[in-house]
Amino acid sequence: MGSGSKALLLFRLSLFLLLLQHSPTQGEDLNANANSNRSRSLASNCNWFRGKWVYDSSYPLYNPSKCPFIEAEFDCQKYGRPDTNYLKYRWQPFSCSLPRFNGVYFLSKWRGKKIMFVGDSLSLNQFQSLTCMIQAWVPNSKISYIKRDGLTSVSFLDYNVEILLYRTPFLVDVVNERFGRVLKLDSIRGGDIWKGMDMLIFNTWHWWTHTGSSQPFDYIEDGGKTWKDMNRMIAFYKGLTTWARWVNRDVNPSKTKVFFQGISPTHYEGKDWNQPTQSCSAQTQPFFGMRYPAGTPMAWVVVKKVFSRIKKPVYLLDVTGLSQYRKDAHPSAYSGLRGGTDCSHWCLPGLPDTWNQILYAALFS
Template sequence: MGKMLNDFGLFGCAVLVLFLLLLHHEDQHCFAEVPENNKVNESQIGRKCDLFEGSWVYDETYPLYDTSNCPFINTEFDCQKNGRPDNQYLKYRWKPKGCALPRFNGQDLLRRFKGKKILFVGDSLSFNQWQSLRCMLHAAVPNTNYTLSSKGALSTFLLPEYEVSVMFSRDKFLVDLIKTKQGMVLNLDSIGNGNSWKGYDMLIFNTWHWWLHKGRNQPWDYIESGGKILKDMDRLAAFREGLTTWSRWVDSNVDANKTRVFFQGISPVHYNGKEWDDKNSANCRGQTQPVSGSTYPGGSPPAATVVNEVLTKMSYPVTLLDITLLSQLRKDGHPSLYGIDGKKGNDCSHWCLAGVPDTWNELFYAILVTK
């Protein structure tokens, strides 16, 4: 009898050890490297996986790069250099629910896109993501030569060894902002810059941040809609109309066999603590941890619904980089007082680098290597 109990005890211990190993393997699987053959199949990520549902987990291996070693990061995003006293916000990794998210591999991305041109088009949130990707690629190949150049609204980051160009074109609305005798007119029905978006292997668009600006921060004096000149209109309706014009341009001008198109999605702001059930916080100032869990109390912003509705109606298969929820959970990720304006401003719109935009690029990479 004693021998049986002893054998059972040994068996139980073995089962427990195996169970713990499986748990460890599962957690590591969500942190998987891309294999040497550069192939990641559906089973590695999950057949019914939504990369954009999940939660943030603390991870000492983050961030993916040290901003002090990124030679071209802009001051407004370098929160540590600007004196931010905490650094836990750098240590969070996005963990999709039930998914295996491949670890970002900059060398692999550069090999895949050798000889290719990638263009980000949009506002300062697009610039935020472009800056992040430059730092991530530089960290992957720190000894590789690169060139930086700017011409008008176009900025180019070129890695000659890989013949890869990662560019950014500043375009706040995607539709035209035209100077007239009467003032600046936002034309919701025309895209004059479209020709400069042609000929790229990949396009990543965004817009929304500037559509709500009023007063001195509003860059236009009038809106043109359907041939009518208006002093103002419902901003969400204007956004829908402008985005629909952009969608028609993509449908008519982009060949899906030659160019892949992404839309960045809506990057949230954190100017109201009630949105994350914190009545004592007016905004993102002093926030040092993400919202826990996988839901945001404030719900999805109406602009995100507009984006989904417009993309659904398109004939071109645009890939939505649905960053909204995962970014809503990161009330701690903004520059706040540690941006370009220092103590004169409180930036709860843009993001510190290293930080949340790195995750946008991790998800961008995950989509590229799995589909």
Template sequence: MALLCSQTSCSVFTSFFILFFLLSLQCQKGTSFHHHHHHHERVHHQKPILKANNNQSTCALFVGSWVYDESYPFYESSSCEIIDPEFNCQMYGRPDSDYLRYRWKPLNCELPRFNGVEFLLKMKGKTVMFVGDSLGRNQWQSLICMLSAAAPHAQTQLVSGDPLSIFTFLDYGVNISFHRAPYLVDVDVIQGKRILRLEEVDKNGDTWKNVDVLLFNTGHWWSHQGSLQGWDYVELGGKFYPDMDRMAALERGMKTWANWVDTNIDRSRTQVLFQAISPTHYNENEWNAAVGMTTKNCYGETAPISGTTTNLGGGATYTDQQMRIVDMVIREMRDPAYLLDVTKLSEMRKDGHPSIYSGELSPQQRANPDQSADCSHWCLPGLPDTWNQLLYVALFY
């Protein structure tokens, strides 16, 4: 059937059709930063959509194995001045280097390679803030090193402080910040005593408002005893306790944090992620060590646990118990944080810790790794670079 119209009405119809066509094209192209990952904010464990191999429908980002790859690492420790001595294993005498060259391989897809310039361009004018303990600081410094290596001539500025440090890529207006808050909830000092307030987070939370990407972590400090303990009293329900069940304390603190985020963070502006608890390697039984080993921890380990994360088992370690609480609390949030679920893939990296190459240890300390090896933090370059590669995928894919 022919379309009949006058010259005027046809002209109007044609103009309308062209306008409609241009608008539809614009809608297809114009995916903004916020729209791009709104689906991550709604679904706790939803993985970024990557092209999967073997006709699998989705990419299981956090399940897989470690593959030796000569194209790694992303940077040299000697070229990144921000690395703390306790993370700078090459500078402090670590003799092996294979641990630098492992790439994370998800089970049924390929992880996109980190592109630092793309990261800076997409985050132009925005702020990324790591919030938590020294494992968050470990990851914060890793990201700065990765971005600095990708944009070596960019003008930068570091403002160091406690609890807040800010590293700025001035050419891009990108702030990469670290806020030290090991428990996430507030710790106040009253008459010389440190009070861990399990039901208050407002003092810390003021720092987290109006940030574009928030990545939280906690875990290790909840188990500290004796001189390493970060509080003198726990406050709960208006009462003060010298101690309490540590798992119960973690759960109460996490729920306070989760309620605060649900109430105070504008999720149309801010992407909220939670870094799964980083495992330690102080017990060789956890990786089925051979009988007759001379050390009882990560000292002397030069390769990852072989196989895949699915072979590791689980549920036995203190970290696994903590992760069950973290997982439960995040699932119960009104708008769940995206869980960067790195615990199992990190458990395989018994080779990635500073061990006795953690800053200026004395000869006596180095001779006694059973007492002095750091099997909690990670060398840089090293495993936290993979955490940031996964953060990159979560933000942009």
């Protein structure tokens, strides 16, 4: 057996053992083993990520028709979704309650600061959610809204708060070489743009699984070697490790708070919640069981493994478990952007608002 095969076998074995050692209850925080004096420990010793969805007639937190930042792919009400109950669910942790989001307080505390989301279209989902949540509190505030190729910014000018989105689906680089597009697992030159921010919220995962015509690279490179393809979970691990090295090397914790969005689940296969003939299409209620049948995604385990080696404070928004319950919260057919059924992204208002409520709790509790 060659050294490459041995390394692959050892990696798979280590992930398997890690999963056996840590079979989490639904929504359990990935950071349970982190040092208590680091910012990745849970605020006020409350686990925001374990709880249940409850109906709340006061929801949603904003009117989508009055938010200028929601794009067609997430605007489910505008594009004909007939039901509205999915808008009315609030996340209720078992051991505490999330603080009510206050956009004025958020802006006041982050006056003069820059916040950047970095990642793929799930980062776009969360970015648009946060800007809508804030804008609902200051509807008459002066706003600058700029969209460029790969970079979008919303500035609340009365508070000098700028919220940006930098689109990079892998975090690591994809480079056009003479022989094709190369995903470089050990290169993160795009990180220069992230420096100087006061808050960074990272995300990556979904694009690592794309194949065929939807795959945005032709080759994978790591350590000076190039492959036509490799096990995508291993590629994800290597790429995320490069990101972790960037955090350890280039983040100044006294200047910049760092968050990682976690693994956002999909609901294309109803067998994940014991309804094998269904998908997210026509789902109108969350999954209400205590334990999601599909269990923990392997990508979650990779994130945990990488996080165990990060020396700088990084707070994990461990949205996987609470989001797995929300099979009802996807655009499905009610998206203005594409045909087919979208069980990857989330309607707005909707689930990403809860991600931002937890972000708010982590910042201010």
